[in-house]
Amino acid sequence: MLQALRAAGLPDEEIPAHYHRLAVLLVALVSSDAGIATLTPEEREQGLELFRVAVLGADPERFPALAHFAREVHPLSADRRAAFEAVLAAHLDRIEAAAAQGRLDGGRSRCAEMPGRGHS
Secondary structure, eight states, X not given: OHHHHHHTTOOGGGXXXXXXXXXXXXXXXXXXXXXXXXXXXXXXXXXHHHHHHHHXXXXXXXXXXXXHHGGGOOOTTTSHHHHHHHHHHHHHHHHHHHHHHHHHTTTOOOGGGXXXXXXX
């Protein structure tokens, strides 16, 4: 992955942060799959029922946004792969843009411009 990020033209000083973010993202998906795989069908159904009660039964006075969006909020297990793919695609787009910028500005570091830099 490090070599691929470098070959993409990303400035060297930005590669470790992107590498770390991608590694965390991959570990999160693997951990999520592993955790869900350990549940029995009964436990999974109980969890979904608790989710439905908490989300669909949200008090509109206390949780107006949740009550408003309740029908569109899904449990994490519902589409975690699609969500993972969307987050990964967004990060890869960001890497591509950073690499293009690195080629345009001669490889000067843009680390200070990257939100979250140093917090990964």
